[in-house]
Amino acid sequence: MNRLHPRVLLAWSFGLLLAGLLLGGLGRAVAAEPTVLRVGVLKFGTVSWELDVIRYHGLDRQYGVALEVVELANKDATAIALQGGAVDIIVTDWLWVSRQRDAGADYTFVAYSEASGALMVRPDGGIRSLGDLAGKRIGVAGSALDKSWLLLRAHTQRTAGRELMDSARVVFAAPPLLNEKFLQGELDAVLNFWQYAARLQAQGMVPLVQVQDLLAGLGVPGRLPLIGYVFSERLAAARPDAVRGFIAASRAAQALLRTSDAEWARLQPLTGATDAATLAALREGYRRGIPSGSAADHQAAIQAAYRVLAETGGAVLVGKSAGLAPGTVWQGW
Structure with a gap:
């Protein structure tokens, strides 16, 4: 049986060890x-x-x-x-x-x-509560199935016994358009997504109500x-x-x-x-x-x-x- 020269055997063993280290390192890099x-x-x-x-x-x-x-x-x-x-x-x-x-x-x-929407009004517009919305022109972002709008409707029904769809004049439109029409005076209040409400607030408008603030009265625990x-x-x-x-x-x-x-x-x-x-x-x-x-x-x-x-x-x-x-x-x- 042929025996490897000790130097050859040492070199071969070292090569295997080096290869193992390299492959192990590559494995860790891949992982x-x-x-x-x-x-x-x-x-x-x-x-x-x-x-x-x-x-x-x-x-x-x-x-x-x-x-x-x-x-x-x-x-x-x-x-x-x-x-x-x-x-x-x-x-x-x-x-x-x-x-x-x-x-x-x-x-x-x-x-x-x-982050929830807010119902925004003018500080000098005479709207101080949800009860003051009767007969007013309200702009609502999105559609009649928007979550914030439905929560506002539910809250008004429970607290005031009033359906906003019947007592106010409601217009549904895209958020930027609603802000524009509100600032032009064509709407009395606007329920808009939070980032558009924030832009109105920066221009001096005020939130009549934040949607998150309606939740407790609707039996929703914590924040939604x-x-x-x-x-x-x-x-x-x-x-x-x-x-x-x-x-x-x-x-x-x-x-x-x-x-x-x-x-x-x-x-x-x-x-x-x-x-x-x-x-x-x-x-x-x-x-x-x-x-x-x-x-x-x-x-x-x-x-x-x-x-x-x-x-x-x-x-x-x-x-x-x-x-x-x-x-x-x-x-x-």
């Missing part, structure tokens, strides 16, 4: 590669502010994710992109998630924002998340660390936006704010909407709000289901 997650967002939506913070500060990679932002034209386009597999995550409301689950889909929701990050349970099962990493990056970005005015100054071009007052109003409105509480807290608030909305909006809004579909709110974080 450390961040997971790509594609997030579909509206090009000019407020979600893009947070995603910009995540990417600018490398928070996605810090938590093992490579964030890919896909800009889309409108809310319907984001839903189509998610359903077609073009993106992994979108931002939408839990009503959509519940209806999709009732239809057999496996989408689930993690709270992104508790209105929109959230939505993804499939299949994604969460296949890439749990990536999904949790993305949520952790989101929370880290929100913590920075909660405390750093300098970060808001950096974001100003992205917000579209053209003056300090508007930027400050947007900043404070965003900060009020940063989610609080646990997934269980969000579940309780959403379930209670669902019952109110189902009663007020009916089957056109919620479909045939009398309750929130199980699994709508993700409990995995």
Whole structure:
């Protein structure tokens, strides 16, 4: 039997050891590669502010994710992109998630924002309470099935025994148009999304009521998340660390936006704010909407709000289901 020369044997052993070290290092490098997650967002939506913070500060990679932002034209386009597999995550409301689950889909929701709309009035307009809205011209963002509008209607019915659709003159339109018509004096009050209400506040208008402030009187506990990050349970099962990493990056970005005015100054071009007052109003409105509480807290608030909305909006809004579909709110974080 041939024996290897000791020097040859030593060289061969050293080569194996070196190869093992190199392959081991390569394995760790491959394992450390961040997971790509594609997030579909509206090009000019407020979600893009947070995603910009995540990417600018490398928070996605810090938590093992490579964030890919896909800009889309409108809310319907984001839903189509998610359903077609073009993106992994979108931002939408839990009503959509519940209806999709009732239809057999496996989408689930993690709270992104508790920022609510507000009913804005002029400080000298003579409207001091919801009772003063009788006969007034009210602009409402979106459609007759907007959640904030339905919650306001339900609150007015319970507290004043009055149906706003009958007692006031209501106009539904796009948020920017409503602000314009309100400032021109063609509307007496406007119920608009939080970022548009903030812009009105920067111009001296005042909130008659914040939608979040209506909830306690409607039996909704705590604060209500209105929109959230939505993804499939299949994604969460296949890439749990990536999904949790993305949520952790989101929370880290929100913590920075909660405390750093300098970060808001950096974001100003992205917000579209053209003056300090508007930027400050947007900043404070965003900060009020940063989610609080646990997934269980969000579940309780959403379930209670669902019952109110189902009663007020009916089957056109919620479909045939009398309750929130199980699994709508993700409990995995």
